[in-house]
């Protein structure tokens with residue numbers, strides 16, 4: 600019988616992809632290559648997707664979120 604090797608199809612992890620490229624300016628979590636980063640006008644750095652969700656929710660609770 601053939602052995603299903605699908606679980607290995609992704610190959611070895613790319614060391615560069617695993618290295619953090621930034622720190623979230625809000626929660627200081629490391630942000631990795633390939634993860635989305637968000638910026639707002641008051642920040643020097645970027646923040647992570649989780650903090651963006653929180654920011655968006657806070658903005659929605661203030662009313663219409665328009666640029």
Ligand SMILES: [Zn+2]
Nearest residue numbers: 623626647650
């Ligand atoms: Zn964050």
